[in-house]
Amino acid sequence: xxxxxxxxxxxxxxxxxxxxxxxxxxxxxxxxxxxxxxxxxxxxxxxxxxxxxxxxxxxxxxxxxxxxxxxxxxxxxxxxxxxxxxxxxxxxxxxxxxxxxxxxxxxxxxxxxxx
Amino acid sequence: xxxxxxxxxxxxxxxxxxxxxxxxxxxxxxxxxxxxxxxxxxxxxxxxxxxxxxxxxxxxxxxxxxxxxxxxxxxxxxxxxxxxxxxxxxxxxxxxxxxxxxxxxxxxxxxxxxxxxxxxxxxxxxxxxxxxxxxxxxxxxxxxxxxxxxxxxxxxxxxxxxxxxxxxxxxxxxxxxxxxxxxxxxxxxxxxxxxxxxxxxxxxxxxxxxxxxxxxxxxxxxxxxxxxxxxxxxxxxxxxxxxxxxxxxxxxxxxxxxxxxxxxxxxxxxxxxxxxxxxxxxxxxxxx
Numbered sequence: 001x002x003x004x005x006x007x008x009x010x011x012x013x014x015x016x017x018x019x020x021x022x023x024x025x026x027x028x029x030x031x032x033x034x035x036x037x038x039x040x041x042x043x044x045x046x047x048x049x050x051x052x053x054x055x056x057x058x059x060x061x062x063x064x065x066x067x068x069x070x071x072x073x074x075x076x077x078x079x080x081x082x083x084x085x086x087x088x089x090x091x092x093x094x095x096x097x098x099x100x101x102x103x104x105x106x107x108x109x110x111x112x113x114x115x
Numbered sequence: 116x117x118x119x120x121x122x123x124x125x126x127x128x129x130x131x132x133x134x135x136x137x138x139x140x141x142x143x144x145x146x147x148x149x150x151x152x153x154x155x156x157x158x159x160x161x162x163x164x165x166x167x168x169x170x171x172x173x174x175x176x177x178x179x180x181x182x183x184x185x186x187x188x189x190x191x192x193x194x195x196x197x198x199x200x201x202x203x204x205x206x207x208x209x210x211x212x213x214x215x216x217x218x219x220x221x222x223x224x225x226x227x228x229x230x231x232x233x234x235x236x237x238x239x240x241x242x243x244x245x246x247x248x249x250x251x252x253x254x255x256x257x258x259x260x261x262x263x264x265x266x267x268x269x270x271x272x273x274x275x276x277x278x279x280x281x282x283x284x285x286x287x288x289x290x291x292x293x294x295x296x297x298x299x300x301x302x303x304x305x306x307x308x309x310x311x312x313x314x315x316x317x318x319x320x321x322x323x324x325x326x327x328x329x330x331x332x333x334x335x336x337x338x339x340x341x342x343x344x345x346x347x348x349x350x351x352x353x354x355x356x357x358x359x360x361x362x363x364x365x366x367x368x369x370x371x372x373x374x375x376x377x378x379x380x381x382x383x384x385x386x387x388x389x390x391x392x393x394x395x396x397x398x399x400x401x402x403x
Binding site: 003017026027028037040054061062068074080082087089094101 | 139
């Protein structure tokens with residue numbers, strides 16, 4: 001685990017070259033996140049006629065940004081199995097929650113429907 | 116007794132315990148915010164046509180705050196990377212930026228909140244003539260700012276008028292209303308830019324309801340304040356922990372550098388999650 005000569009450099013047995021590579025990735029992701037934010041705001045000024053398109057695209061850009069943060073800043077791209085197991089459960093329940101929310105609109109009693 | 120596996124990885128999981136701990140906590144946080152997002156969807160889809168408030172937040176400020184939070188997220192990982200290389204000074208520098216960004220975010224958010232607390236909607240018993248962009252309209256629902264006694268008061272409502280015995284006030288009317296479609300609203304805002312606002316003389320006797328943009332104004336503002344305040348608490352909590360590790364807790368770097376680096380990583384994981392929540396909150400609340 002810790003066979004580096006530098007006493008403080010062995011936090012994760014990361015060689016300097018490896019860390020330097022990571023730093024490059026971090027800066028690239030940072031740039032991508034800034035660009036994606038500009039895209040989100042710019043799309044908003046376009047005013048698509050379709051509501052589904054507006055919401056869909058906004059959520060898609062947000063999802064891309066969120067995965068960049070999760071994969072690289074939170075280094076989910078290279079984690080141990082234990083973390084993936086925890087996240088698999090979370091994903092399952094989160095999707096379940098959102099699915100229930102959406103399903104509740106499939107059967108609205110006609111007298112209470114607003115649109 | 117020492118807490119086991121704070122620095123060295125536990126043989127069966129391959130990771131130190133605090134990391135499993137923070138991920139379990141983040142899993143519960145996903146469900147907490149997930150439940151609130153779900154509530155938001157249900158409330159919004161169930162809202163009768165034309166009652167959902169939109170376009171009332173300052174998008175440039177919100178965008179700027181998004182940049183601030185993203186910047187703080189990258190300085191966290193850069194600081195952690197510096198520690199992995201044993202560069203403590205560089206870490207101190209990057210995390211100082213993180214803490215400043217956190218303070219900046221909260222400062223800007225407070226400014227935004229204060230701005231809402233003195234922005235009003237008034238429901239009138241008789242319609243008045245105001246501008247919506249370049250069109251004159253007759254309406255009994257007007258947005259704008261109260262001017263009374265040379266001041267722009269905060270937190271007034273229908274009861275305030277009665278309790279203070281106010282007979283009337285000046286109302287600087289906005290040239291738009293959220294009942295307009297997003298397209299019409301944007302148009303009304305752009306054509307009226309820089310033009311003087313219509314100032315109404317409103318008599319208390321003619322006021323059906325008065326409300327600042329506070330949670331009780333509408334479902335939208337209730338959701339807005341609930342979600343952003345909960346997120347703000349997370350920013351505050353995260354900043355406090357990062358500050359503790361950066362400042363008074365930094366002596367651990369001398370005694371147990373590996374454990375210290377892990378602390379920085381774990382607090383960083385929480386910080387990225389807070390950033391991640393904002394990535395969804397910003398488009399949902401400011402733009403859509």
